[in-house]
Amino acid sequence: MVDKERLNALSKWGGFVGVMTIISGIISALIGVFAFVVGAIPGIITIILGVKLINARAQADALISANIEGEQNLNVLFDHLNGYFKIQGILIIVSLVLLVISIVVAFATGFNFFDSFMTTPI
Template sequence: MAGLFAYIVGAIPGIITLILGIKLTNAMGHALNISLTLEKSADSNMINMVRELAVYFKIQGIMQLIGIAVAVLVLFFMLIATVTMGISFLYI
């Protein structure tokens, strides 16, 4: 039971990666349609491709911001741990 939380947390990046892969695959399909047909329907394919890419880049940006926030938190807690370890060694 205790390991269930670790599996769920570990699965989250995999699920996000799958979503990003699907968005890129959809954008690739729309890009292929644009390159194969030079008709009025190319405009709708272009719009769909740009929408898929916009979602992809939005998710990537959010993931990068989360990564930076986690790194800052880790550094903060490492600093606190280092200071408290140093203080505890003074009293030994």
């Protein structure tokens, strides 16, 4: 049996985070378009993540309002959450790889972050 209180909490927080994610994705996409067209891609991915959470919320709400055990709705809810976590995980992996590449390039070129501050005249 699915705990309706937990589903209700998931619905509320999933909806809130989904809406905030969509709003930040729209802002990011707009800024990215003006900076460089490819810069809108992270914003678009963020919007997709927000939509995944909104869809998960809809399925949680359907489970809450159902008087019978909605196994199909539960599976769809997990599908949306699974998609959200996969995309988010891929973004984290890509970010970490780019960070490591940036550090390696910085050391290979001899860039010293702290020396750049020390030589700047006041």
